[in-house]
Structures are given as structure tokens and as C-alpha cells.
Amino acid sequence: MEYQHLLYQVDKHIAYITINRASALNALNQQTLTELEATLLEAKKDHDVKGIIITGAGEKAFVAGADIKEFVDLSEAEAKLLSQKGHYIFTELIEQSPKPVIAAINGFALGGGLELALACHMRFASANAKLGLPEVSLGLLPGYGGTQRLTQLVGRGRALQMILTADLISAEEGLRIGLINEVLDAADLMNRVEEVLERIFSRSGTAVTAAIDAVNASNEQTRDGYQVEINHFAELFVTRDFKEGVDAFLTKRKPNF
Structure with missing residues (x-):
């Protein structure tokens, strides 16, 4: 266009x-x-x-x-x-x-x-x-x-x-x-x-998106920002990025997100 x-x-x-x-x-x-x-x-x-x-x-x-x-x-x-x-x-x-x-x-x-x-x-x-x-x-x-x-x-x-x-x-x-x-x-x-x-960009894209949403929720009357944070925190535990980030930390290498 x-x-x-x-x-x-x-x-x-x-x-x-x-x-x-x-x-x-x-x-x-x-x-x-x-x-x-x-x-x-x-x-x-x-x-x-x-x-x-x-x-x-x-x-x-x-x-x-x-x-x-x-x-x-x-x-x-x-x-x-x-x-x-x-x-x-x-x-x-x-x-x-x-x-x-x-x-x-x-x-x-x-x-x-x-x-x-x-x-x-x-x-x-x-x-x-x-x-x-x-x-x-x-x-x-x-x-x-x-x-x-x-x-x-x-x-x-x-x-x-x-x-x-x-x-x-x-x-x-x-x-x-x-x-x-x-x-x-x-x-x-x-x-x-x-x-x-x-x-x-060098950080986890899924975590970045979740963090933006959680911060936005802090100013919204229709959502409880604390609950949004809790939900995202739990959801991220089952993502590939979490597994990669933890493994990279433990093996002392740069993560490949």
C-alpha cells in the first residue's frame, strides 16, 4: 500500500x-x-x-x-x-x-x-x-x-x-x-x-508480550493487574522460551529465543 x-x-x-x-x-x-x-x-x-x-x-x-x-x-x-x-x-x-x-x-x-x-x-x-x-x-x-x-x-x-x-x-x-x-x-x-x-529483541518474545500486557493491566479498571501478572507468570512456565532461558542460564550461554 x-x-x-x-x-x-x-x-x-x-x-x-x-x-x-x-x-x-x-x-x-x-x-x-x-x-x-x-x-x-x-x-x-x-x-x-x-x-x-x-x-x-x-x-x-x-x-x-x-x-x-x-x-x-x-x-x-x-x-x-x-x-x-x-x-x-x-x-x-x-x-x-x-x-x-x-x-x-x-x-x-x-x-x-x-x-x-x-x-x-x-x-x-x-x-x-x-x-x-x-x-x-x-x-x-x-x-x-x-x-x-x-x-x-x-x-x-x-x-x-x-x-x-x-x-x-x-x-x-x-x-x-x-x-x-x-x-x-x-x-x-x-x-x-x-x-x-x-x-x-535479545530477550524472550513471549515474555516481552506478556510483560507489556501485565503492565497495561495496571491502568485498567476491567482487569486486576495482579491477577494478570499471576496468570502470565504461570503460563510462561510451559513455554519453549522458558525452558531455553533456564537452560542457557544454567549452562552459562546466551539463550536462543
Whole structure:
């Protein structure tokens, strides 16, 4: 499939998804959301893909929000559908992805762009990145899960400060409050994210998938995260990976997962 607003490639078990609207600071219009959904589904079903990196084209922006021009004529019902679509993509296809998804934040991550990053399992940022949820300055609030995920990551007080003031923060401040995993020079960003994924790939894939699910369950009201952990812990004991991992440990060799 050809994409208008995204670049998609797979190399060494990594699916690279690049939001490719640099002239619009990679703003998420509805077509881009649709293409993002398609690429995530493609990566999910591709057995060669073990992990996903999402980034933005150019040197200025990861994703500088939604495309506000598209908001002007939306009815209440249409706005609700748009929010539901964003929630589906960010929750079902990114947050709940059985394969690790990392955001490589290479510039502005604002509004829907920060919400996209928040949905990823980890966030690595270049030192020049700026982060924020400025929706209240437009008479809106974050609509793709930002009110929930930001609160889970940084706590209620800091989340409310960011959302209610609409102020931007630096990558270093994002690191300090737990929003960002690591801050790097722009030239080192992608190499570091690839390095982290390669480390994950060296571990048991079945255990990685189970761990993602157990951590996700900690924030869900419909599942008891402790019970999910217990169930996965027991299930992994009968897997090939467990037997291989234990044998490798006991014989002092690298496991072959």
C-alpha cells in the first residue's frame, strides 16, 4: 500500500513509521490517522516485525498536533467519531500492541502529537524537543487519551498544570517528571532507540508480550493487574522460551529465543 502522509519501512525486525508532513510540522489530519492505522495493522500482522519506532519527518517536529483546519466545520457527532477513532488507534493498536512501540520525539510533540507519544510504550526525545497539550487555548481538551495517559505518567497535579495552562515544557523537564525515558542529542536519537529495541529483541518474545500486557493491566479498571501478572507468570512456565532461558542460564550461554 502507498501512503500519502507516512513513510513505512521494515529493517532488521523494526517497523519504522514516519509521519511525513514536514511542511505542516507533521500535523495529524484525518488522512494521516487513517494511514497510521493501516501501517500499525500491517506491522502487527508482519511476523518479521518485532518492534515499532514512530517518529516525524524533518528536524522541527515529531507531530505538532492535529490539523486544526479540519476542526472548523465538524459537528458534535463528527467530533465524537474523530475522538473515538484516535482512541482506537492509540489504545488498541499502540498502547496494547504486543510488540514494543517507541516514540522517537525529534522536535515539537504538541496536542495530538504528544498524545501519540504518550500511547507508545517508551518515549525518547532529542534535546530540542518541546512537549505540550495546548488544546484549552483553542477551547478544547485533549481528545485522544491525553488527559488519562499524562496523569498516569506524571501524576494529577503536573498533568493538570500542563493541560490547564497549555504551556510547553522542554525535553529535560519531561525527563525530570517521568514523561520522557531519555533525552539525547538529535544525531544520537534514532541510534539509541534502535539500540533499546535490539536489547529487547535479545530477550524472550513471549515474555516481552506478556510483560507489556501485565503492565497495561495496571491502568485498567476491567482487569486486576495482579491477577494478570499471576496468570502470565504461570503460563510462561510451559513455554519453549522458558525452558531455553533456564537452560542457557544454567549452562552459562546466551539463550536462543
